[in-house]
Amino acid sequence: MSHQLSPQLRDLILSMNLGHSPMHRLGGWNLLEIMSRHGSGFGEPITIRFLVREYNAEYLEPGEAPVSNQILGRLLDVLINQARLVSENTRKVRLNLDGKYIVKTSAVYRITSSGIEFLNAMQRVVNAENTVVASTRRIDEFVDLVHLMRTQKQWHSETVAFHDHFVKMLEAFQDVMNGMRKLDADLREIATDLSFNHASEVAHKLQLMLQKQAVPAYRKLQEEARTILKMSRDEALVEALGHSAMAEDNLDAQNAVGDAGQLLVNRRAHMHAIQRQLDTLAQSFDPTPSAIQNSFDSIYLLFETLWAAVKLLTAEFDHVQRQTVDVKALTKTIDELLTRAETLHLPAALPSHLPMDRLNPQELEKIEQYNGEERTKKMSEYISDVREELTDAGSFPPVQRFVKEAEVRVYTQADNPKVVIDSLQVSDTKAAMNEFVQQVMQNETLGVIAGELTFQHASARDLAVTLFSATQYEDADSFAIFGRPLKQVEVLADSQPVRIHLASEAYVAVLPHAYRFELEAQ
Amino acid sequence: MAVIKKTDRLIINRLFDQEMFTTTASAKQAQQAILAYQRPDTQRRVNRYLTTLIGQVPMNFQDNLLLLSGPGRISTIDLQILLATIKAVINSPEQSLADNEGLLACQPIVTSVRSRVSQLEERDIRKIIDAIFVDRFKLFKVRRPDIYDDEHDQEIEEYWDISPDFLAEAQNIIMYLQSQTQSKPLTPVQQVNVYLLQHRAIDASKHAQLWATLQANKVEIAMQWAQLERFYLECSDHYAMLLDAQRQPLKSRAFFVAVKVSQHLGDGVEDQQLNTLIQSTAAKLYPQVQVTNSDVRELLLDLALAKKTKADYWRSRPMITRFEIVEENTDGE
Numbered sequence: 079m080s081h082q083l084s085p086q087l088r089d090l091i092l093s094m095n096l097g098h099s100p101m102h103r104l105g106g107w108n109l110l111e112i113m114s115r116h117g118s119g120f121g122e123p124i125t126i127r128f129l130v131r132e133y134n135a136e137y138l139e140p141g142e143a144p145v146s147n148q149i150l151g152r153l154l155d156v157l158i159n160q161a162r163l164v165s166e167n168t169r170k171v172r173l174n175l176d177g178k179y180i181v182k183t184s185a186v187y188r189i190t191s192s193g194i195e196f197l198n199a200m201q202r203v204v205n206a207e208n209t210v211v212a213s214t215r216r217i218d219e220f221v222d223l224v225h226l227m228r229t230q231k232q233w234h235s236e237t238v239a240f241h242d243h244f245v246k247m248l249e250a251f252q253d254v255m256n257g258m259r260k261l262d263a264d265l266r267e268i269a270t271d272l273s274f275n276h277a278s279e280v281a282h283k284l285q286l287m288l289q290k291q292a293v294p295a296y297r298k299l300q301e302e303a304r305t306i307l308k309m310s311r312d313e314a315l316v317e318a319l320g321h322s323a324m325a326e327d328n329l330d331a332q333n334a335v336g337d338a339g340q341l342l343v344n345r346r347a348h349m350h351a352i353q354r355q356l357d358t359l360a361q362s363f364d365p366t367p368s369a370i371q372n373s374f375d376s377i378y379l380l381f382e383t384l385w386a387a388v389k390l391l392t393a394e395f396d397h398v399q400r401q402t403v404d405v406k407a408l409t410k411t412i413d414e415l416l417t418r419a420e421t422l423h424l425p426a427a428l429p430s431h432l433p434m435d436r437l438n439p440q441e442l443e444k445i446e447q448y449n450g451e452e453r454t455k456k457m458s459e460y461i462s463d464v465r466e467e468l469t470d471a472g473s474f475p476p477v478q479r480f481v482k483e484a485e486v487r488v489y490t491q492a493d494n495p496k497v498v499i500d501s502l503q504v505s506d507t508k509a510a511m512n513e514f515v516q517q518v519m520q521n522e523t524l525g526v527i528a529g530e531l532t533f534q535h536a537s538a539r540d541l542a543v544t545l546f547s548a549t550q551y552e553d554a555d556s557f558a559i560f561g562r563p564l565k566q567v568e569v570l571a572d573s574q575p576v577r578i579h580l581a582s583e584a585y586v587a588v589l590p591h592a593y594r595f596e597l598e599a600q
Numbered sequence: 601m602a603v604i605k606k607t608d609r610l611i612i613n614r615l616f617d618q619e620m621f622t623t624t625a626s627a628k629q630a631q632q633a634i635l636a637y638q639r640p641d642t643q644r645r646v647n648r649y650l651t652t653l654i655g656q657v658p659m660n661f662q663d664n665l666l667l668l669s670g671p672g673r674i675s676t677i678d679l680q681i682l683l684a685t686i687k688a689v690i691n692s693p694e695q696s697l698a699d700n701e702g703l704l705a706c707q708p709i710v711t712s713v714r715s716r717v718s719q720l721e722e723r724d725i726r727k728i729i730d731a732i733f734v735d736r737f738k739l740f741k742v743r744r745p746d747i748y749d750d751e752h753d754q755e756i757e758e759y760w761d762i763s764p765d766f767l768a769e770a771q772n773i774i775m776y777l778q779s780q781t782q783s784k785p786l787t788p789v790q791q792v793n794v795y796l797l798q799h800r801a802i803d804a805s806k807h808a809q810l811w812a813t814l815q816a817n818k819v820e821i822a823m824q825w826a827q828l829e830r831f832y833l834e835c836s837d838h839y840a841m842l843l844d845a846q847r848q849p850l851k852s853r854a855f856f857v858a859v860k861v862s863q864h865l866g867d868g869v870e871d872q873q874l875n876t877l878i879q880s881t882a883a884k885l886y887p888q889v890q891v892t893n894s895d896v897r898e899l900l901l902d903l904a905l906a907k908k909t910k911a912d913y914w915r916s917r918p919m920i921t922r923f924e925i926v927e928e929n930t931d932g933e
Contacts, residue, residue: 415777420676423780424668424673432801432844433845
């Protein structure tokens with residue numbers, strides 16, 4: 079008899095096969111249970127002998143063979159080394175051999191705290207179905223506590239009660255978030271179901287869930303977002319909470335002793351912890367994208383699911399509207415037809431008929447280019463007189479077809495699709511540079527732009543024009559000609575406007591003054 | 601007979617061409633026709649015309665039409681595959697989401713059809729589905745995703761683009777199959793029309809009764825078909841056929857060879873010797889070029905020039921007299 083495992087828990091444990099023993103699938107679990115129940119410290123030490131005895135006495139399933147040292151040894155091996163739920167120590171143990179005692183060193187097993195947590199967690203897993211759903215109801219409690227936290231008048235930091243409220247608020251939030259996550263998973267499950275199965279009950283269930291639970295809960299949470307964010311930045315609150323945590327009715331040992339120094343240290347630590355907790359809470363409500371990505375629990379992630387569910391419902395509704403064919407009924411009909419498929423018949427496709435060619439050659443030529451429905455239309459214009467005679471076609475001469483008419487489709491280059499010609503950008507920098515130098519530079523470093531200039535290359539002309547703006551700057555060295563920085567540039571006073579032509583254009587660029595520039599010596 | 605209008609003609613001609621007339625159409629004329637069809641008097645006219653002509657009305661589901669008036673029947677396996685495919689498609693979960701644009705992966709459908717029709721391999725099933733839904737009914741289009749990476753081997757998944765009228769036409773097909781028990785017997789004139797539609801031509805010698813009816817009601821029958829402004833009844837002393845104004849006269853080499861061959865078939869040519877006859881005729885007409893045997897064979901049957909008897913003999917039909925091949929004495933082709 080395995081100690082009152084509920085059927086769900088039993089299934090879960092069986093599926094895990096803790097301990098990898100094929101004959102004793104609940105072996106690992108049972109061992110953990112024995113160890114946790116038996117406790118460590120008092121009574122008989124937990125050796126293999128003890129475990130074997132206990133197991134065979136109380137934990138065997140009907141039809142299961144009794145366990146032996148080796149079997150349990152293997153199980154324990156897995157639990158200790160792989161799962162780390164049990165720890166092994168060697169101790170001196172006193173064995174009672176029927177009156178005489180002997181002290182022997184043997185291995186003693188103890189369940190670790192992970193093991194205990196594991197036992198509890200598995201139970202919680204099974205119960206999660208029921209408890210978590212109910213937790214969205216704690217949301218009202220959560221909201222009330224938040225309101226409590228925000229009105230300073232209601233803080234009573236003399237007693238621990240205030241801090242307790244804070245702890246309860248955090249717990250309530252955890253529960254609510256668990257509830258929302260569960261809701262999230264449920265919604266997703268229903269949504270998948272919906273795409274396989276258009277039964278309207280599923281859609282209805284989804285709609286109810288959204289309307290009654292998810293959306294109101296979400297809305298309530300959202301409304302508290304600002305308050306919570308403000309709370310996390312409220313130093314006075316943290317201090318008051320810290321005060322309250324360390325208040326006089328605190329059951330802490332140091333309080334009883336009156337150790338003020340230690341109390342102060344504790345309070346500081348507590349305040350840090352409280353601040354951290356508030357920050358984590360606030361991060362869940364922080365709407366900035368980085369916070370949402372980094373937070374484990376952001377409420378805004380839930381929004382995605384809710385929105386997806388709403389979209390799915392609308393799509394479903396549209397689908398149902400469009401679909402006047404009942405797919406289920408149609409499927410049933412098809413199934414029934416399939417069973418008597420041999421007796422049914424579906425005609426083959428209609429064959430094509432001979433083309434109408436009883437026109438004289440001129441008429442045929444005229445409608446040659448038409449095809450399809452246009453052709454019939456055109457033909458009906460010509461054919462009215464031929465039509466009556468067709469029914470006495472016995473006297474008609476045969477249609478003459480000339481052999482050379484045979485068309486063979488030869489594809490020539492003319493049938494090639496048009497290809498866009500890429501215009502290559504030929505770089506003419508070198509030529510432009512040479513031209514510029516030739517026209518403008520007087521020696522290695524000095525250049526003058528004056529009078530009437532004609533350029534062949536556009537980039538040379540552009541340079542001559544843009545360099546003029548260098549005259550307006552004090553510092554000319556940010557301008558450069560083909561990579562060589564300018565040293566100095568100045569306008570030549572009393573000069574005529576400079577006219578600059580580009581050979582291929584009809585425009586003239588006119589600069590108000592001539593100017594002179596000097597390049598850095600290379 | 602009531603005069604039918606232009607839109608009616610469009611609908612009926614399309615029904616003869618594609619067996620279906622759907623409410624999603626591209627051409628502008630078709631749009632008008634669809635609108636027109638939604639009026640009850642159009643429906644009445646179309647139905648009345650078709651009843652008078654061939655004793656059949658199209659199946660109608662939400663203004664999508666289906667007219668199955670062809671000869672013979674498809675095989676039982678093909679029918680089973682057709683039904684199983686419809687079932688798989690309408691039940692596939694992806695059909696439900698509107699954003700999917702009607703694209704379905706081929707493989708899962710083929711697998712589920714195979715689970716129902718397990719005698720064939722998946723490849724054969726796929727071929728049959730393509731033949732029915734892609735080629736014949738044109739409700740599916742095959743699509744493949746773009747291949748971007750030429751270097752690695754990729755498995756190409758094929759998808760079918762399902763027409764939005766699929767559901768309506770599937771419903772039509774189902775209704776057709778369900779209603780097979782009741783069909784009124786056809787009048788003699790209707791029988792002639794049906795035969796002409798399904799087999800292109802009537803040999804006077806082979807179908808005496810049809811021929812008699814035809815001769816007696818020649819004018820009336822011609823008038824009936826003339827309403828469509830598409831089919832013209834040519835009726836000579838030994839044969840009668842419907843000529844289709846929508847088709848252009850054939851011009852391929854295979855056509856000329858086929859006509860010549862049909863005129864040389866004489867008493868009958870064995871199947872094995874047909875190829876030699878085809879090749880020798882082709883060589884005479886087109887010395888330099890190759891002509892495919894299968895093309896010629898196909899045309900022989902398609903143009904009602906010859907037929908294959910049960911003993912695998914090819915015989916010419918009376919229609920061969922309507923063609924005359926004129927060869928140039930000088931250097932023709």
